[in-house]
Amino acid sequence: MTNRIKNICVAWLISSLLFGSLAIFVYVQQKEAAKQSVQAASELIRQELDSQLHNIDVFLKHAERLDETCDAHTISLMREQVFINPALSEIGIVDEYGRLLCNSFGRLMPPVQTTEPIKQPGLRYHGPIITDFLQVPAFVLARTRSDGFEVNALLPTSWLSDTLDITRHRNLAFIALLDGESGVPIFLRGKYTLPLGETIFPMTDVLEFEGHFDDGTQKYIFARPLAALPQLTIMVSSDAKRLSTIQPVWLLTLLLLYCGSLVGLTMLLNHYDSRVLSSRALLLGAINKQELFNVYQPLVDATTREVVGVEVLIRWQHPVEGELSPAYFIPEAERDGSILDLSIYQIERALTELRAILQSKPHFKVSFNVNGYLLTCADYLEVLHKANQVIPKLTIELTERDVLSQAQIHSVLQSLVSSGVEIAIDDFGTGYSGLHYLQSFPIDLLKIDQTFVASIGMDNLQSPVLNAMIEMAAKLDKKLIAEGVETAHQAEYLSRQGVCVHQGWYYYKAMPIHKLKQVC
Numbered sequence: 001m002t003n004r005i006k007n008i009c010v011a012w013l014i015s016s017l018l019f020g021s022l023a024i025f026v027y028v029q030q031k032e033a034a035k036q037s038v039q040a041a042s043e044l045i046r047q048e049l050d051s052q053l054h055n056i057d058v059f060l061k062h063a064e065r066l067d068e069t070c071d072a073h074t075i076s077l078m079r080e081q082v083f084i085n086p087a088l089s090e091i092g093i094v095d096e097y098g099r100l101l102c103n104s105f106g107r108l109m110p111p112v113q114t115t116e117p118i119k120q121p122g123l124r125y126h127g128p129i130i131t132d133f134l135q136v137p138a139f140v141l142a143r144t145r146s147d148g149f150e151v152n153a154l155l156p157t158s159w160l161s162d163t164l165d166i167t168r169h170r171n172l173a174f175i176a177l178l179d180g181e182s183g184v185p186i187f188l189r190g191k192y193t194l195p196l197g198e199t200i201f202p203m204t205d206v207l208e209f210e211g212h213f214d215d216g217t218q219k220y221i222f223a224r225p226l227a228a229l230p231q232l233t234i235m236v237s238s239d240a241k242r243l244s245t246i247q248p249v250w251l252l253t254l255l256l257l258y259c260g261s262l263v264g265l266t267m268l269l270n271h272y273d274s275r276v277l278s279s280r281a282l283l284l285g286a287i288n289k290q291e292l293f294n295v296y297q298p299l300v301d302a303t304t305r306e307v308v309g310v311e312v313l314i315r316w317q318h319p320v321e322g323e324l325s326p327a328y329f330i331p332e333a334e335r336d337g338s339i340l341d342l343s344i345y346q347i348e349r350a351l352t353e354l355r356a357i358l359q360s361k362p363h364f365k366v367s368f369n370v371n372g373y374l375l376t377c378a379d380y381l382e383v384l385h386k387a388n389q390v391i392p393k394l395t396i397e398l399t400e401r402d403v404l405s406q407a408q409i410h411s412v413l414q415s416l417v418s419s420g421v422e423i424a425i426d427d428f429g430t431g432y433s434g435l436h437y438l439q440s441f442p443i444d445l446l447k448i449d450q451t452f453v454a455s456i457g458m459d460n461l462q463s464p465v466l467n468a469m470i471e472m473a474a475k476l477d478k479k480l481i482a483e484g485v486e487t488a489h490q491a492e493y494l495s496r497q498g499v500c501v502h503q504g505w506y507y508y509k510a511m512p513i514h515k516l517k518q519v520c
């Protein structure tokens, strides 16, 4: 698979995951919003009904003052109430035996027997019924007075048509005013269906349900009893399909964003690849053209001034830029993996260049910079083992971060130590971790970072740390090398403290092999 196809696949995967999650989020949000709009519609209807029923109830509550003999004043009071309340078509007084004595049209001679009113306190309803006088479907609101008489109000269901007008709520499948006990609708707009296999009656509280309904469709219902008359419940329903539809504008936006991210990510990955490939290709080209070369910085015995070893450092003689410091290309080489080729090339070149010195000085220490990744590469380890055959005092320098970077490093270091390689911690003291690794890893040597050496003779925070590091190395039986020794004062101080191997410009800068041969 070429890199471009791989990048398209990766971009597709990331975009799909990202926008898949976003689409799910939008879907859930929209569904929630749709449910809330159904609930809002239901609340609106409920409030309208509640306010009308409340007005009627206020009149019924004060009906103690209606005279049961139905005198002219009583009839007039009842008519006035019918007049001011559009929901009412009639008000009546029923005696304790269930006989309608009079209504807002006048006194009934003889009284009309009704069904026995229920003698329970509070507002109640019964119906639907067909009224004797108007011959229209209606329901009755009633209250029983303290004297056992009942005052009732007749509400033709026609007035509900306006309040429960489904055409005002286009997202609803039906609106129903129900008896909360039995579920029988008193008034209905739309097709009444109920959840399949669910017992929802008697209903005493708010009900919200989404699922399969008895008409074979998925629906969402929201129901809530009226505050003024909890026996009655307003139930509204919406098709689940309506709730689940993502608005086209959202679909379009998501689609555009998805395409944008797919194209953008692919371009980004291609760009990254071409950068990595080009930096890698450049460095590998430089190795082939032998533009990279080693320099050697002597390690000096401060007591005898003898060069006891070297740290091998790399340089790039760039055809255009001139000599490049490793700070410019090592981090890039570590990122793109060419550090492996570079490090193998460096060791092999050092073996050739140092052959003569090693023959004359068999205890000459040679130190290479290594990182955690290299120690996981079989090719690198093989070259290191080869070098170990030629260099009796071979040292590898790792930073504290490298030591702790990968789990298998511990065993690799162990096997290197058993084959005679010395392990050093470079830039010691600048790491981010605690010092526990010093006991658990096979480390022989600590290279004191140059910032601590630079603090010698200065009154700053690092000066006491240097002494503490020297003390600790002695206690843990670790060898020390001081890096970055630049002045005689630093060299003397370190020697007095027992640090006798120094590396730094006070003695020598890093130098090419022909110069090293002159000082060894």
Ligand SMILES: Nc1nc2c(ncn2[C@@H]2O[C@@H]3COP(=O)(O)O[C@H]4[C@@H](O)[C@H](n5cnc6c(=O)[nH]c(N)nc65)O[C@@H]4COP(=O)(O)O[C@H]3[C@H]2O)c(=O)[nH]1
Pocket: 297, 312, 313, 314, 325, 326, 327, 330, 346, 369, 370, 371, 397, 426, 427, 450, 483, 484, 485, 486, 503, 504, 505, 506, 510
């Ligand atoms: N100011 C000052 N600096 C001094 C003094 N004495 C030595 N140095 C510099 O300190 C650095 C020591 O190397 P390092 O800590 O391993 O730090 C090295 C090492 O981490 C990395 N590096 C260099 N060569 C290689 C290599 O071949 N392989 C790998 N993996 N890393 C390398 O690049 C870093 C920088 O290397 P260089 O630029 O060669 O810089 C070298 C050296 O030139 C001194 O007295 N004063």
